[in-house]
Amino acid sequence: MATVMNVQRDKIHPHKFTLWVAIGSIIMMFAGLTSAYIVKRSQAGWVMVEIPLLFWISTATILLSSVSIHFAVQHFKKRNLETYKKLLYVTLALGMAFLVMQVLGFNMYRDMDIRLTGAGSNASYSFILAIAGLHGLHVLGGIIALAWVTFKASNQSRREYNTVPAEIIATYWHFVDVLWIYLILFFNWMR
Amino acid sequence: MSITTVSTGHESEVSTSAHGHHEGHHEHHHEESFISKYVFSQDHKMIAKQFLITGMIWAVIGGLFSVLFRLQLGYPEMSFPILEDLFGKWAAGGRISNEFYYALVTMHGTILVFFVLTAGLSGTFANFLIPLQIGARDMASPMLNMLSYWFFFLASIIMFASMFIQTGPASGGWTIYPPLSALGQASEGSKLGMDYWLVSMAMFIVSSLLGGLNYISTILNMRTKGMTMTRLPLTIWALFFTAVLGVLSFPVLLSGAILLLFDRNLGTSFYLSEIVVKGEILPNEGGSAILFQHLFWFLGHPEVYIILLPALGMVSEILSVNSRKPIFGYLAMVGSLFAIAILAFLVWAHHMFVTGLNPFLGAFFVLLTLLIAVPSAIKVFNWLTTLWRGNLRFTPAMLFAIGFVSLFISGGLTGIFLGNSTLDIHLHDTYFVVAHFHIVMGVASMFGMFAGVYHWYPKMYGRYMNNTLAYIHFWVSLVGAYLIFWPMHYQGLAGMPRRYTDFSNWESFKNFGEMNRFISTVAMIVFVVQLLFIFNFFYSIWKGRKVTSQNPWGANTLEWTAPIRPGHGNWPGEIPEVHRWAYDYGKDGRDFIAQTEPISDSESKH
Numbered sequence: 001m002a003t004v005m006n007v008q009r010d011k012i013h014p015h016k017f018t019l020w021v022a023i024g025s026i027i028m029m030f031a032g033l034t035s036a037y038i039v040k041r042s043q044a045g046w047v048m049v050e051i052p053l054l055f056w057i058s059t060a061t062i063l064l065s066s067v068s069i070h071f072a073v074q075h076f077k078k079r080n081l082e083t084y085k086k087l088l089y090v091t092l093a094l095g096m097a098f099l100v101m102q103v104l105g106f107n108m109y110r111d112m113d114i115r116l117t118g119a120g121s122n123a124s125y126s127f128i129l130a131i132a133g134l135h136g137l138h139v140l141g142g143i144i145a146l147a148w149v150t151f152k153a154s155n156q157s158r159r160e161y162n163t164v165p166a167e168i169i170a171t172y173w174h175f176v177d178v179l180w181i182y183l184i185l186f187f188n189w190m191r
Numbered sequence: 192m193s194i195t196t197v198s199t200g201h202e203s204e205v206s207t208s209a210h211g212h213h214e215g216h217h218e219h220h221h222e223e224s225f226i227s228k229y230v231f232s233q234d235h236k237m238i239a240k241q242f243l244i245t246g247m248i249w250a251v252i253g254g255l256f257s258v259l260f261r262l263q264l265g266y267p268e269m270s271f272p273i274l275e276d277l278f279g280k281w282a283a284g285g286r287i288s289n290e291f292y293y294a295l296v297t298m299h300g301t302i303l304v305f306f307v308l309t310a311g312l313s314g315t316f317a318n319f320l321i322p323l324q325i326g327a328r329d330m331a332s333p334m335l336n337m338l339s340y341w342f343f344f345l346a347s348i349i350m351f352a353s354m355f356i357q358t359g360p361a362s363g364g365w366t367i368y369p370p371l372s373a374l375g376q377a378s379e380g381s382k383l384g385m386d387y388w389l390v391s392m393a394m395f396i397v398s399s400l401l402g403g404l405n406y407i408s409t410i411l412n413m414r415t416k417g418m419t420m421t422r423l424p425l426t427i428w429a430l431f432f433t434a435v436l437g438v439l440s441f442p443v444l445l446s447g448a449i450l451l452l453f454d455r456n457l458g459t460s461f462y463l464s465e466i467v468v469k470g471e472i473l474p475n476e477g478g479s480a481i482l483f484q485h486l487f488w489f490l491g492h493p494e495v496y497i498i499l500l501p502a503l504g505m506v507s508e509i510l511s512v513n514s515r516k517p518i519f520g521y522l523a524m525v526g527s528l529f530a531i532a533i534l535a536f537l538v539w540a541h542h543m544f545v546t547g548l549n550p551f552l553g554a555f556f557v558l559l560t561l562l563i564a565v566p567s568a569i570k571v572f573n574w575l576t577t578l579w580r581g582n583l584r585f586t587p588a589m590l591f592a593i594g595f596v597s598l599f600i601s602g603g604l605t606g607i608f609l610g611n612s613t614l615d616i617h618l619h620d621t622y623f624v625v626a627h628f629h630i631v632m633g634v635a636s637m638f639g640m641f642a643g644v645y646h647w648y649p650k651m652y653g654r655y656m657n658n659t660l661a662y663i664h665f666w667v668s669l670v671g672a673y674l675i676f677w678p679m680h681y682q683g684l685a686g687m688p689r690r691y692t693d694f695s696n697w698e699s700f701k702n703f704g705e706m707n708r709f710i711s712t713v714a715m716i717v718f719v720v721q722l723l724f725i726f727n728f729f730y731s732i733w734k735g736r737k738v739t740s741q742n743p744w745g746a747n748t749l750e751w752t753a754p755i756r757p758g759h760g761n762w763p764g765e766i767p768e769v770h771r772w773a774y775d776y777g778k779d780g781r782d783f784i785a786q787t788e789p790i791s792d793s794e795s796k797h
Contacts, residue, residue: 011412012412014331014332014408014409014412014413015331015332015408017331017408017411017412018331018332018335018404018405018407018408021403021404021407021408021438022400022404022438024438024439025400025403025404025438025439025441025442026442028438028439028440028442028443029442029443029445029446030446031443032442032443032446032447032486032489033446033450036446036447036450036461036482036485036486039479039482039485040461040479040482043477043479044477045464045476045477046477116459117453117457117458117459118457118458118459119458119474120474121458121459121460122460122476122477123459123460123461123477123478126453126457126459126460126461127461129453130449130450130453130459130461134446134449
């Protein structure tokens with residue numbers, strides 16, 4: 001089948017390129033938020049934030065999911081479709097576990113008698129909710145896209161040879177992983 | 192089927208381009224339904240028209256709002272019973288209430304800045320021109336492109352709906368500074384209307400980002416054979432930098448807006464600290480209202496250039512085509528666009544000189560702000576030297592382009608006043624600022640947009656707009672723009688503050704009453720003449736003089752090698768190959784040499 005673009009073979013696929021630009025855009029958003037955090041931190045009324053242990057466990061989880069999606073794409077390229085599918089399920093499960101742990105992490109603050117929102121809340125903690133919450137939304141977006149790819153992979157009636165969607169989602173997944181590691185280290189050092 | 196068949200190795204996912212050549216393949220047995228052609232279209236040309244017409248509807252609404260509040264400023268003592276009939280309690284007794292005044296000003300700003308001059312301008316021309324001028328069948332992802340329009344549509348609906356809720360639309364100014372915008376109890380406009388505003392803007396930002404991603408990706412990846420970056424028309428360079436600015440700055444506004452939503456609805460204190468409203472002491476502590484201004488203006492300043500750059504690019508192209516001369520200093524033009532795009536991110540605090548910003552820090556922002564004068568001056572001199580001794584053709588587009596240069600100079604010069612923090616502290620809250628940004632950003636970009644519409648109308652609809660109406664439109668708009676905004680400079684220097692609903696109560700500003708009336712009268716005339724343009728636009732779609740030649744302006748760029756009314760996919764056969772830059776006018780005694788013509792041996796070097 002013909003494609004109408006005069007794309008050279010060695011050139012990056014336009015959709016992959018679009019993703020990289022989008023990643024730049026998301027980085028700007030979190031750069032804005034973390035700069036706001038730094039500015040706020042130097043002002044009066046700042047409190048040292050505590051990071052529940054659960055957030056470190058969720059960090060390990062999302063790291064692991066990055067490994068699984070990496071091998072998923074590798075197996076897809078080698079056409080080991082069964083392994084590919086299994087690894088996608090693993091990634092999906094780990095991603096959802098990450099989100100659940102994030103939500104539980106926010107709830108743990110309540111047990112620590114720290115308010116994230118409402119009267120008596122301190123901006124230091126509200127920032128954690130806002131920033132980590134937005135990150136969670138980005139992970140959720142990744143999960144939806146991943147579910148779609150998994151659905152396509154499980155569809156028996158149509159064989160999938162195109163690796164680009166899976167590669168794009170893998171790149172995005174690695175990105176939200178690295179983004180979270182940046183955020184948790186940032187919260188840890190910039191208390 | 193003669194389309195170049197270069198396989199990329201990933202076939203099915205390039206559904207975008209598959210769609211693009213669809214029409215070429217099945218020309219005779221392919222019919223688009225009304226819905227897929229006019230509503231959920233993935234053709235960049237149709238999406239451009241959707242952006243343009245939505246933008247025009249918004250422009251009429253936004254313009255009408257300015258007429259209403261100018262009515263109040265020009266005739267503060269008069270009452271207009273018809274206003275009460277139309278707006279009820281907002282204009283009780285036929286006079287515009289204070290709340291209504293602020294709502295009108297806020298909506299005027301929001302609509303014109305975002306919905307007209309961002310979506311309407313770069314949404315229209317980036318969509319229309321990028322694929323046509325770089326030689327592509329469509330955008331990198333027509334699907335995202337369609338979504339970009341529909342997110343804009345959704346944002347439009349929400350913003351429009353906010354005008355009909357009981358407490359009225361947002362009314363804290365288009366910059367929605369907290370704490371006013373964060374506290375519902377502080378004003379009517381900070382109640383539900385503000386939430387509508389924030390949600391609408393979030394949708395708008397999504398739309399801009401989807402569009403911007405696509406523009407960047409398309410320009411960098413989908414150029415036709417031979418179309419190197421240095422052969423791109425300046426329109427494309429300008430739209431490219433516009434998209435980069437948008438992609439990098441809009442997310443920061445989004446983060447600021449999200450924190451504001453938290454403060455409004457979840458009781459957090461990002462921006463709020465130690466506030467008493469109507470005798471009630473609020474529990475919020477430790478927030479910083481200035482933080483919002485930093486986040487806002489980090490977008491807000493690049494936003495100015497998001498509005499301006501597409502106009503700069505289109506004007507460069509139109510001036511060159513209608514002077515029958517190459518653009519003067521092509522690389523300097525690209526370089527100055529680049530410099531403006533970089534500096535745009537480094538000057539945001541010049542909007543905040545009066546917030547108690549450290550004067551030492553302010554000095555750096557003054558320096559960086561004044562540096563923008565350098566690339567701006569380069570552009571102005573290059574336009575003037577392009578015009579110099581050219582064979583000028585005064586088409587309506589050319590007139591608007593020249594008008595743009597005039598406005599850009601006059602508005603730019605007052606920027607040098609305001610860029611100095613010492614002067615800005617005096618002028619900041621006066622009409623001088625209103626005059627400055629309306630001329631250099633508002634009217635100038637409007638002129639760029641008009642120039643673009645008149646110039647590319649034949650390509651959009653295969654017909655011409657009426658010239659007589661266009662000339663009336665131009666002269667009244669140009670003279671009107673100066674008559675409206677020049678007196679405002681004087682008022683501002685004399686200390687007349689902005690954001691006041693009524694100056695007749697103030698001994699010090701009473702004497703400007705006559706001048707305000709004059710400005711208001713001119714504003715109404717100019718508004719009516721814009722309706723003439725709207726009439727001309729829609730009338731010409733069906734009744735305009737038909738375009739009979741493929742290249743009516745004798746231009747070099749690729750869009751004029753496509754059929755008069757190109758289908759989806761733009762070129763019926765192969766995409767033309769490019770052999771030269773876009774500005775070979777009057778070379779070797781020839782009027783123009785299209786980009787598609789190979790360089791012959793006898794040709795002189797540039």
